[in-house]
Amino acid sequence: MLPTPIKDTESSFIFPDQTCQRFTVAEIQSATQNFDEALVIGWGGFGKVYKCSNIGSMSEVVVKRLHSMSNQGANEFESEVKVLSMLRHGNLLSLIGYCNDEREMVLVYEFMPNGTLEDYLRKPNSSLSWLQLLKICVGAAQGLDYLHRGTSAQHGVIHRDVKTSNILYLDLIRIEVDTAIGSSKDGSSRTFTYSELASATNDFMEEVLSPTVNELIYIGWVDERTSAPTKCGIGLPIYVRKIVILSQKVIKLKNFNHPKFVKLLGYCCNKEELFCVYEFIHGKSLDKYLYREQATTSLSWVARLNIAIGVAESLLYLHKRNQAAYSQFKTSHILVDTDFNARLSDFSFVSYSFQIDRYYAAPEWFRYLADRFDRLFRDEDTFVSLHGLSPADDFAMKNEIYAFGVVLLEILTGMMVYDEERPLGKKNLVEWAMPLLADEVNLRMIMDPQLQHNGCPPKGAFKLAQLVLNCLHGKKDERPSMEEILLVLNQCYQEEIKRV
Incomplete structure (x- = not known):
């Protein structure tokens, strides 16, 4: 591959390496096995089209060879390459490289395996x-x-x-992984074939409704060291989620590799479907600890702060990578082990959803949806407006901070965000609690009774209440960052440890 410019009699044009590569005739002949007819996959107005492998850094490419009888000369070819190299769009097949030497005029494109x-x-x-x-x-x-x-x-x-x-x-999905394809030796995510997942899950026979997201998951087993499929009851238990990706999406799996996430073992990409393979964790979600099993379980103030810190650390890890993982983050997404350590589960690779829980959604989320759906009925490109329903990363992260504020409120009060059985005016926890959080005396009215000693909340409870108020601020730019949230939570934890 030569980084030399295209030249004509009057000008010189240099293609950046990442934009368009210049290949030698020898490289083209090697990739096409000297233009072997067995590699021809089609004809066009340009000439023959070959499917090739191993040229430059590309594993599979398409080579278009200009017909020897073409009237196109070197100058016309070079002008065409100039224009093609400047066209960069997600819905255009980008030009990878070209060859213009020894009377061979060749264009090289990425190979698309799904055909036309x-x-x-x-x-x-x-x-x-x-x-x-x-x-x-x-x-x-x-x-x-x-x-x-x-x-x-x-x-x-x-x-x-x-x-x-x-x-x-x-392909509707492009996966970026930080390990080689195949079995993973260092514990990182690996690729599974569809047949491997079918074998691991007994042809997807054992399906259950996920306790955290409104979708079916499939239970299976793999080898603990190699992640190869095993028989039921042997090796490491897993569960498989099937996610439909509605638009072209670049997924960086390394962004979801964190000790406080439920471990993502790997994935399988099948057209617009993405199968995600997770380690199955035996534990209960935070919502069950807080208010579904109060008769038998009580979380101490230290345990609640420890869980909140673990969640904040996980979300901070994602936000530093400009990654939002939940359209609607809830207490049910937080798995708690027997040592009261938090693990985030069922994070999503798509930061938006049409299934919105109004009690966890920030006010701007509804304005955003209203604007998009209003445009859906006004614009000429109506389907494009719906197709592009994907908020910016900053927008999604601010919405996630709001939702985390709701989760902190539930941790503080031990109450569900909405309970039909509560009296009128108290059914919506956020609306009921907001006026009370600003006053240390009034805070006792909504504080979890299990945390109060002699009618007084624990030290640091009021500081946490102020943090909740900030997270639930109506203006997204006024909400704290995850770094600021984690700082306050650590202060509350250290104060309580000293007191105990």
Whole structure:
């Protein structure tokens, strides 16, 4: 691969290495096995199209070779490569590299394994759902709109050959992992094949409703060292979540590798479905400790602070990576072991959801939804507005901080965020508690009675109440960061440890 510029008689054009690579004829011949006819996967107006492997840093690519009878000269080819190298959009197949040497004119693209839209439409029983077809249409429209209006070219770019055979059925999910494909030797996440998951879960036979998210999960078993599928009862128990990704999504698995997360063992990507494999943890969620089993379980003030600190550390780890993991964070997402250590479960790779729990959602979340759905019925590109329903990372993290404030309120009071059995005016915990949190005397009215000694709340309770108020602030920019939240929680914990 040569980092040399394209040259013509009047100008010199240098492609950045990360944008477009220049390959030698020897590299192209090696990748195509000297243009072996067995590697030809199609013909185009350009010439023959080859599927190749191992060129540069790419494992699979498509090589388009200019037909020897073409009238296109070197200058025209170089001009075309210039334009193609500048086109960068999620719905366009990007040019990886080119070759222009010894009368060989070649373009190199990333190989898309799912074939073309034409291939799928010609099948007797097409496997594409209506939603998939709509997404493909939206993606093609967005790509063309970019060509027409979004490029740096003065007058835009005209495709001239829009047809189903030129629309690839793109993978909807791109996974970024920090280990090699295959079995993991260092405990990091690995890839599973669909057949491996089917074997580990006995063909997905044992399915149960997740206690934390409204979806089915599948129970299975794998080898504790290699994560290879084993028989029921042998090795490490796991559970598998099936997640549908509604838009193109880059997933960085290393962002979810933390000691206080339920361990993500690996994943399997199948079209728009993502199967996530987690270690099965025996424990109870925080909501059960707080108010579902009060007759038999009591959490001390120290234990509650320890749990809150563990959760804050986990969320801080994510926020430092600009990653929100929950559209609606709740006490049910917090698993508590016998030593009262917290582990976060069922974190999501998509930071938004249409299933909104109003009692954990920040006020701006509803304004955001109202604006998007209002546009859905006003705009000409209505489906695009719905398709792009993905809030910015900062927006999602501020919403997560609000939800964590609700969780802290539940920890402080030992009450559910909403209880139909409470008297009128007290059913919604946030609305009832907000005026009382600002006064240390009034705080006793909502403080968990199990924590009060002689009618007085523990030391640090009022400081925690002020933190809750700040987290629930109506203006998202006025809410504290996770670093500030963790600092206050540690102060409360240290004060209580000294007192005890």
